[in-house]
Amino acid sequence: MLSEDERMEILKELEGAEDAPSIAMEALRIVQGRRGYISDETLCDIAAFLNMTPHELDSLATFYSFIFRKPVGRHVIYVCDGVTCWVMGHESIFEHLKQRLGINWGETTEDGSFTLLPVSCIGACDHAPAIMIDSTLYGDLSKEKIDEILKEHR
């Protein structure tokens, strides 16, 4: 069941929208903001609220990297694997993160602090290689810089 607050916030988005399905992304982000991720049950609730089928909403939800269909850690690290970051050393950045955190793509550390996800491009080619942690961008990365950033988030 969606909470009263969630409903209110979604309804607010609905003002001025052509129809309910057109604000599906906003609705997913609103609910994910409160719950951390979109469970199957949550997905069905939102779909019903927007007069969509779960199939239609899940089609959208699974397309976007920033909508989580499984629980994630307290912080999500998005590692850019776009062409520029790849040229500028994306692979070594990823290897380092993997080793420091002891997890692979899509996994969450045992203490629940980090989830590691690839992302196609975060538009920071001028500071490649780059990553994002939650909504903060970190560019011009080196192994040392990564250790520092991780320490801040522990």
Add this chain to the structure above:
Amino acid sequence: MTTASIHIDGNAYSVTAGQSLLRACLSLGFNVPYFCWHPALESVGACRQCAVKLYRDEKDTRGRIAMSCMTPVTDGMIVSIEDPDVRKFRARNIEWLMLNHPHDCPVCDEGGECHLQDMTVMTGHTYRRTRFRKRTYRNQDLGPFVNHEMNRCIQCYRCVRFYRDYAHGRDLDVFGIHDSVYFGRHEDGVLQNIFAGNLVEICPTGVFTDKTGKRHFVRKWDLQTAPSVCVHCGLGCNIIPGERGGELRRIRNRFNGSVNGYFLCDRGRYGYEFVNSPSRVRQPLRRDGRGEHHKPLRSEEARALFADILSRKGRVVGVGSPRASLEANFALRALVGPEHFFAGMADTELALIQRQIDIMKIGPVPAIPLGKVATCDAVLVLGEDVTNTAPILALNILQACRNAPMARADALHIPRWEDRAAREAAQQVKGPFFLITAHDTWLDESAELVFKGTPDDIARLGFVVAHFLDEDCPSVAGMDGDRTDIARTIARSLGQARDPLIISGPGTGSGYVIDAAANIAWALRKNNRNARLSFTVPECNSLGLAFMASQAVDSALAAVERGAADTLVILENDLFRRTDKDRIIACLNACKHVVLLDHLMHGTASLADLVLPVGTFAETTGTLVSSEGRAQRFFQVYAPQGDIRPSWQWMRDAMTVRGTLRGASWRYLDDIIAAIAGEFPELQPVIDSAPPGAFRIKGLKVPRETHRVSGRTSIHADTTVHEPKPPDDPDSPFAFSMEGYGGKPPSSLIPRFWAPRWNSVQALNKFQSEVGSDLVGGDPGCMVIEPNTGEEPVYRQSIPEVLAPSGSLVPVPLYHIFGSEELSMFSSSVAGRAPCPYVALNPRDASRLGLSNGDEVEIAGRWRGPVVLRAGLPEGIVGVPSGLPGTGAGITGGRVDVTKVTS
């Protein structure tokens, strides 16, 4: 339409301008490979396979590569399909598409008729260079009809485009992104859309395959096939049944541009297993006395017994069948005499169908061919739940609804074939589609306006619409303001439309509804010669039978009851579906002899003294008349084993033994067809619905087997090493053989779609005059009803009165695509989708009657079931499912009381 002159690889061609270049190339016969394009779904440019080279002018030697499906044909265009660059591009493209495709063709059900296989061979990609692991997926259980194997997917998006855009399904979608795109459902579960089975033919490879076929799988080239017609509703969709080893293996669509086009409904595709059912009658059965068990008897004995029963100076009446061919019905009519022949349906139903025939004959508005419904731009459905009684009509209505909103795409100069862009331009705007029905239906979501009411309400509203269109139509007294407004809106829309279509049928059981539809269509016709009508009928030959009889089952039983008859010959019919159960039992018991000719054991069969085993549509040849009045021939697919014979042959032989009647002179089916045409001048076109049995091409018959069929000399090796002589078939131009004429036969005789290099269903392109249009030589079938365009019609005047309010409810039949049709319920996959008997009530009526969900109730003293609350049912109506096995005849007309059963 303007023509354009284009040059392809140095040769000049004249084609229609503005269409997509791919369609033009395919229509000219070029083998341009493609995946995401489909003639019914048009272009999206997703797969990059149909690349060609375009040149600016004669001086341009370099050219540029373009996707032919996304390129409009323009005059003077210079194109190359065979240029080495573009050939290489296509080969590379398919190499990419094949990266993750498993090498499982030998165990894939699509193998041998796979578009991906054909295209891969065509482009010359033969060697796999990639060294990496293939991505794999978990497959889903999608229900009894469609099998899922996602690893084979090449991401062409045809499935979701058909399922969502074309068929308005909302439970199949695409998930994920990048190289892990997944086509399926949010979670495992039965695909809800009633056209889901078309995924089997839409998918260019083996992701979606026929799940029922898996139980008795046979490759396409090993199937024996013949052109046939679906028997599971009245629309007459064309099908290709396939057999091997005496078992019907599957049904595929047979394109007919004037009828079903590219698609079938799931009842039509999966109902076929009744032919293989354990309930089949495979040998003659007799019982010595009432209450005794049936015992088998030999064919000759059965024939003699049948003739003997007929010659005992009894008073014989015959009951025909709306699910049997014209020929079978006519044979029975000849056997018992026209005055003793009764249509095998309720008398009320016969009256409704004859009323529809009258309207089609005396009125100036022609019945629309099913295949042209999609070209209409305004549709009114009056009373009929077409989704469940005429499913492909519903699918075509959905396409018609797009035409008016497409004006937005036209205004932006977006060609309609550019599917994604055109749909984007039209947005979610609904076209003028009006639905006036007795309850909520699946089409409600697509309609601009929905009105629900009792059959009388529906008719009255219809009469008001007609009156708004033409003041000469009778007016309706006592309409409230809301309904008048609704009628005015509908009349205005229909009046403004270019190609308006009025659809109705006998579904509500009300003749008023049919009359109201006629008035609207005739009123429209005064100002618009394009106005069209469409009436549905319940069964595959309801219309044909209605031409031959003036009375029906109730009259036949009345004849028994008053002692005017003591012997009943029943053709392919279970009387318990037609009228009151107790009355039938009393009548059957009162008869001296009851003879049944049918292919399934049912309630009537168990009470017959003699049961003769007859062939189904797959084992016989005959003619059916569809709801639009199209006579279509279905051809025997295989020779049945044992004593099964066509109904008409049993009757012919009985007549021969008796030494009476002209039946004796019927050697071949064509003799009966000639007799039918002689007796009923209107049915004269039946002769032309397909070539006669003596038809040959270059002296050869058309083979039912492919030239690649395997095991001809070895398949019987366990019993004999001699190759048996194939059965004779003097009744049709087909041979039970791989030998015969190998070219393309006339359109009504196409046993399968196959062309060199095109093994998949897409070979159809090679059989059409232009890709997506009619078959070469014209679509099969002949119309038996010509509208009377000469005279002004006399409007129907009789309008139902408003009934005074009462505590009783109006019964309305509820149709179920899976459940309401007799034969398909003998198919396990279809039966698994059918509901259990129930009684539907509006929640307010239920609470007024003190009933809640699940309470067992009784109606009219004979119908029982648990209450299901249905908000979409208007107050004052009780919905009773129609035709579910064992529930007997439906309840229509009058008013009934719903009482709680206390046990």
